[in-house]
Amino acid sequence: MVEQVAQMVVHGEAWTMKDLFVLPNEYVYWSIQIVLYPYMTGLVAGAFVLSSLYHVFGVEKLKEIARFALVFSFALLPTAMMPLMLHLQQPLRGIHVMMTPHFTSAISAFGIVFMTYACIVGAEIWFVYRKFIVESIERLGSKAKRSAIESLLLPIYKLISLGARDISPEAIHADHKATKILAGIGIPVACFLHGYAGFIFGSVKANALWMTPLMPVIFIMSAVVSGIALCIISYAIFMELRKWAARRGKNWLLPDALVHGEMTVSEKQLREVQEHEVTMTSKYLLMFMVLAITLELLDIIFRGYTAVKSWDILRDVIYEHDFVKIFVLQYGIGNALPFLMLLIPGITTRRACLACIFVLFGVLMMRWNVVIGGQAFSLTFKGFMHYTLPIIPHDIETFKEGLGGCLLVGSAPFVIFYFINMIFPAFYSEEEEAH
Amino acid sequence: MKRRDFMKNALVFVSGASISASALEFIDPKKVLADNPDLRWAFLVDTHKCVGCGFCVKACKTENDIPMGANVTRTWVERYVTKKDGKTVSDSPKGALNGFTNKKIDQNHSGMLEVPDEDIAQAFFVPKLCNHCEIPACVQVCPVGATYSTKDGVVLVDRKWCIGCGYCIMGCPYGVRFFHPTEHVADKCTFCYHRISKGGNTACAQACPFEARRIGNLRDPNDPVAKAVLNQRVGILRDEYGTKPQVYYLGLNKEVH
Numbered sequence: 001m002v003e004q005v006a007q008m009v010v011h012g013e014a015w016t017m018k019d020l021f022v023l024p025n026e027y028v029y030w031s032i033q034i035v036l037y038p039y040m041t042g043l044v045a046g047a048f049v050l051s052s053l054y055h056v057f058g059v060e061k062l063k064e065i066a067r068f069a070l071v072f073s074f075a076l077l078p079t080a081m082m083p084l085m086l087h088l089q090q091p092l093r094g095i096h097v098m099m100t101p102h103f104t105s106a107i108s109a110f111g112i113v114f115m116t117y118a119c120i121v122g123a124e125i126w127f128v129y130r131k132f133i134v135e136s137i138e139r140l141g142s143k144a145k146r147s148a149i150e151s152l153l154l155p156i157y158k159l160i161s162l163g164a165r166d167i168s169p170e171a172i173h174a175d176h177k178a179t180k181i182l183a184g185i186g187i188p189v190a191c192f193l194h195g196y197a198g199f200i201f202g203s204v205k206a207n208a209l210w211m212t213p214l215m216p217v218i219f220i221m222s223a224v225v226s227g228i229a230l231c232i233i234s235y236a237i238f239m240e241l242r243k244w245a246a247r248r249g250k251n252w253l254l255p256d257a258l259v260h261g262e263m264t265v266s267e268k269q270l271r272e273v274q275e276h277e278v279t280m281t282s283k284y285l286l287m288f289m290v291l292a293i294t295l296e297l298l299d300i301i302f303r304g305y306t307a308v309k310s311w312d313i314l315r316d317v318i319y320e321h322d323f324v325k326i327f328v329l330q331y332g333i334g335n336a337l338p339f340l341m342l343l344i345p346g347i348t349t350r351r352a353c354l355a356c357i358f359v360l361f362g363v364l365m366m367r368w369n370v371v372i373g374g375q376a377f378s379l380t381f382k383g384f385m386h387y388t389l390p391i392i393p394h395d396i397e398t399f400k401e402g403l404g405g406c407l408l409v410g411s412a413p414f415v416i417f418y419f420i421n422m423i424f425p426a427f428y429s430e431e432e433e434a435h
Numbered sequence: 436m437k438r439r440d441f442m443k444n445a446l447v448f449v450s451g452a453s454i455s456a457s458a459l460e461f462i463d464p465k466k467v468l469a470d471n472p473d474l475r476w477a478f479l480v481d482t483h484k485c486v487g488c489g490f491c492v493k494a495c496k497t498e499n500d501i502p503m504g505a506n507v508t509r510t511w512v513e514r515y516v517t518k519k520d521g522k523t524v525s526d527s528p529k530g531a532l533n534g535f536t537n538k539k540i541d542q543n544h545s546g547m548l549e550v551p552d553e554d555i556a557q558a559f560f561v562p563k564l565c566n567h568c569e570i571p572a573c574v575q576v577c578p579v580g581a582t583y584s585t586k587d588g589v590v591l592v593d594r595k596w597c598i599g600c601g602y603c604i605m606g607c608p609y610g611v612r613f614f615h616p617t618e619h620v621a622d623k624c625t626f627c628y629h630r631i632s633k634g635g636n637t638a639c640a641q642a643c644p645f646e647a648r649r650i651g652n653l654r655d656p657n658d659p660v661a662k663a664v665l666n667q668r669v670g671i672l673r674d675e676y677g678t679k680p681q682v683y684y685l686g687l688n689k690e691v692h
Binding site for chain 1: 598
């Protein structure tokens with residue numbers, strides 16, 4: 001009866017290796033892009049929460065980084081959608097999620113929550129930068145000779161000012177009030193945005209590893225942790241670039257220069273600001289890390305203690321197959337190590353940044369261990385599936401859901417930030433303006 | 436407005452409102468137009484009769500255009516071998532597309548496992564397919580409503596609307612769903628809806644030489660499947676998930692879920 005037929009690779013087969021008894025249709029269907037999806041959403045939400053700490057709770061110490069975090073969160077926003085588009089088998093139909101949402105599905109909330117969130121971040125940036133926009137229109141408009149970039153910026157500013165050019169003290173006061181309200185609404189929405197990403201996994205009853213009501217909370221905490229960590233690193237990197245530019249008297253990468261037409265900050269000033277902001281933010285990072293780790297450990301302990309039917313296979317996955325990924329890479333290098341690094345007194349920018357890189361790696365590993373780990377065992381509870389990330393692509397699928405697609409998504413926010421920063425300078429501060 | 440008028444108007448309003456609300460209840464358009472209370476498709480698998488020939492898998496792939504060379508299938512057959520020490524090993528090489536032609540158990544990456552005949556306590560085959568659940572997890576999680584339940588109890592996928600997110604594949608506790616290799620949308624068994632709704636049989640049931648697979652109507656008291664479900668000791672798969680599956684098994688063993 002055995003016939004020779006042309007073999008056809010089905011989705012998931014390229015990176016899945018089955019072991020023991022696995023059902024014929026089972027593959028690692030949700031691969032690297034679904035690891036990145038909650039990771040990127042988490043970064044968006046985390047960056048926003050960091051900026052809100054200043055806007056809502058008035059944590060003055062975080063003022064400088066808050067503005068940067070807000071703009072960076074805006075730049076991260078479109079990239080949170082990228083992994084989904086790269087993952088969908090029918091990317092052109094992705095818009096159906098927003099147009100014909102089926103409300104019993106956790107994913108259908110995406111359209112509403114994501115758009116609400118985008119509107120809030122967009123509006124908040126608008127209120128924060130309205131004064132700057134109006135001033136820029138006046139400054140650029142009064143210039144007799146405009147450079148190419150300035151002639152491009154002027155109509156953009158005119159457009160995004162939406163005609164609201166009143167910058168009287170009352171109007172500015174109203175702006176501040178609006179910012180505060182928006183940031184206040186934004187925190188629960190940001191948490192919801194990410195909590196629902198956790199809910200997407202936590203509500204899958206067919207998956208023994210995913211199904212826990214703790215999942216959304218764990219996701220929110222690790223989101224805030226990763227968002228803050230990324231902001232600290234990016235802030236430090238951009239400040240380094242600014243210092244580097246300041247030393248050479250270069251104008252580019254220095255929005256202050258665009259504003260004032262000349263350098264107003266010295267390298268020393270920049271260094272002081274950077275040290276202060278980075279070390280202060282690290283303290284908040286520590287707090288959220290404690291919460292995140294506590295919840296994750298609670299989850300594992302609870303599973304081991306209650307030991308329901310699925311625990312046999314989960315124990316194999318957690319303590320044997322994924323031991324290195326979970327306990328060495330995620331908890332060891334990603335949690336314990338940076339925790340100690342941040343805890344040791346006398347923190348410096350360099351140490352904080354290094355710790356933050358470990359934190360980011362740890363959160364990425366956590367997403368990996370949830371998404372890939374959740375598919376590492378068969379529904380039969382008698383077999384395993386091993387996932388290998390496609391490094392060298394041999395078709396569009398292995399590019400999209402391989403290292404290539406991964407790097408594409410990872411680098412996108414920085415590219416977007418570079419352009420957004422030209423319009424909304426993330427490092428511009430009103431005090432400098434008063435000089 | 437006088438108090439008397441107010442009371443009068445309020446009474447008219449409340450009674451009027453309650454009448455119209457109850458009218459909506461009376462003429463639920465869904466029930467009037469689409470509900471077919473005389474038909475509920477269900478499937479009966481008699482595991483005692485299955486010999487693991489794989490004809491059903493081949494017939495299904497041919498009928499429903501699932502490429503033979505693709506390692507996904509709408510229906511498959513599992514083999515269970517219980518040894519005298521109480522341990523069970525199982526496999527389903529290529530979903531049993533070519534039947535079980537080898538005594539060795541396919542353990543995928545761990546290779547072929549040989550179980551000597553004298554060690555075997557019992558061995559049997561279990562055909563699997565979509566359970567067409569009454570409360571389908573896949574329908575619940577589909578973000579665009581591309582997968583849906585028909586009124587006669589079949590769960591279908593709209594190939595023109597599916598976005599290919601894979602959430603239904605993740606949500607199904609039975610692993611019956613997969614991405615169609617050429618259509619690039621979620622796919623699964625339809626109970627051969629195109630055949631049964633015209634009075635035909637499912638491809639797999641028709642191909643089965645031993646009547647191990649049968650489709651029937653649970654609402655018809657004279658239907659052999661309905662009778663078996665009512666009068667015999669049948670089991671269902673993974674009832675702990677609360678999906679109320681509609682594929683019933685005769686001779687279901689504890690190892691099978």
